[in-house]
Amino acid sequence: MSKKNEKESSKPIPSVNNHSNKQKVWPTEQTQPEPTVPIKHLYKDGKFPEGEICELGQYDYKTKRFHPSELKPNTEEREEKLQEQLMEARQAAEVHRTARKWFKDSVVKPGMKVIDAAEMYEAKVRELLEADKKKSGLAFPLGCSINHVAAHYSPNGGDETLIGKDDVIKFDLGTHVNGTIIDSAFTMCWNDQYQPLLDAVKEATNMGVRTAGIDVRLGDVGAAIQEVMESYEVIINGKTHRVKSIQNLCGHSIERYHVHAGKSVPIVASSNNTKMEENEFFAIETFGSTGKGYVIEEGVCSHYGRKFTYNGDGSELKNKESRELLKVINDHFGSIPFCRRYLDRTGQKKYLTALRDLVNNGIVNEYPPFVDVKGCYTAQFEHTIFLRPTCKEVLSRGSDY
Template identity: 30%
Template sequence: MMDPLEAIRRAGRIASNVRERIRSRIDAGVRIIQICEDVEGWIRELGGQPAFPCNVDIDHVAAHYTSPPQDPMTVPEGSLVKVDLGVHVEGYIADTATTVCLDPRYEVLVEAAEEALEEAIRSIRAGVRASEIGGIIERAMKRRGAAPIRNLTGHRMARYLVHAGEAIPNIPAPHLHRLRAGDLYAVEPFATLPEASGEVVDGPPGNIYIFKKKKSLSGEMAREMLRTIQSEYRTLPFAYRWVARRFPGPEGERAFVELVSSRCLYSYPQLLERSCRPVAQAEHSLIVTEDGCEVITA
């Protein structure tokens, strides 16, 4: 088994490499499923595994959309395209995101998210309160003429866990815990227009799932599917696309429906900006140190 720090750094290098490579492929008319499959394929080629499905979120969709099998959707003209990707190496996770802006009017949102992220990173060291970082993010956004999404946060990560408890808010909310040296965090400011409602609400399912609990199942294929899901993805989110590849055809589809309806799996809803305004995102993963932090996805 690899040293945890080495595994985290390796996951981080893969994540930043894939993030920069996918940026140049994103343009109006490109199929969303192509983006998802390029990202996930490159992660595997480089020796990692996707820590969650590649999220491609357009305009007011802030988070949690990945393509279903045969997704016909393409990148719209003039849209704001967020790609959020996760890599794990032996369960150690790096999470990073970028926004490609196809409408110059919304470039300000991308800059606001990126600047807020940079300022947050400069302020991070052991002992800093999460709420302080939220204040720094909100002020950086306002200075740029943007506003943060109030109910989305960064998050601490642990082995095979994308959300391991503590959050880093994007506003000076009362998250009173202090960061500790050695903690692994993803920091992810989301920027929207100042006139927007500034919060996300649940939308339709985004084709992303996670194992919830084992239940008695009637179908033999459903039972086998659940065993495969538990051993392959453990406590990490996965795409229906990945399951459909292993269990193709209408039989596989019926088995998957049984897992969802019997609540063995949780289905993540897409997160939509309430007032349907566009949202930009920037994200890095970092390890907190005594006097600063090490950004692993730089």
């Protein structure tokens, strides 16, 4: 496949910090090694860097239209909204790249508490986005799933779990601007024997990105991912394991304020003939395992989310505390998923009974950890892509993955 990296050149312009009583002129370049300048102040003209632009190639021959007549016509208003949303996505992606580089290079290490690492990472994202409740910020709780836990683990308050030097830990981070979401994940380890597992999953994700495109069937994407994933082996403590795609986890389409929208992108071969379409956002997300390659829900829940289709105020609820908690959720998160620590940040206390009531009434969903067999290792890599009419843009692509 032919690829090229094209970054829109926009010279950073000094900006004024309006969040304090004193006006502050921001630096024209990002501070190093710790980034402290909110991204929008480096691109005052609002033109944020493009992601990786993928043109025609061996695996994505369907992603480019060959004649102008094949392009779906957009009204001027729709085209303007699409461009606005794309620029929001690029801003969220630049925050993701900047925050994760600092986190990987300067923060996370064996021996530190998972909760400390998570809160430093999340705080940096909020700082770089100038997070504002539902307007911009984290698109879901930071996933910090370790070893056989594949997804949906984030530490609750008081969690004393430490990162071990033999751990394989997945960091799944979402950023958003006005509900336009970047969903991207990476895996880290400090023992080289696990590296082939990470390589398998990274390359499987890259194959998914290459295969994805306009009019491509989702089942074909899954087949391509599985073929690459399961061509790898990893030797752990002298035992050889074939890497398996986790068959009941998948990628997904993304819509505004809706991280898991209507389409699922399998990571194994399937008969899913649903096609990807022009102007859609997708999270190409793959998981590999040395275990069964199948996960179940198990463990203490940290992830929650108000149902996307629920627009009520809770007046149907009998419990006053439940109605009050729902108001906090509506005000701070809307349909954006959250975790207990995020409720703690809003000043909520003793809310678990009310939260359980919202779950029992079908207003809030709970998302317990996904786990494979204990003793195995799992890895994850993920990118968000946008299917433009004549190419696809890998929005979350960076120099790291």
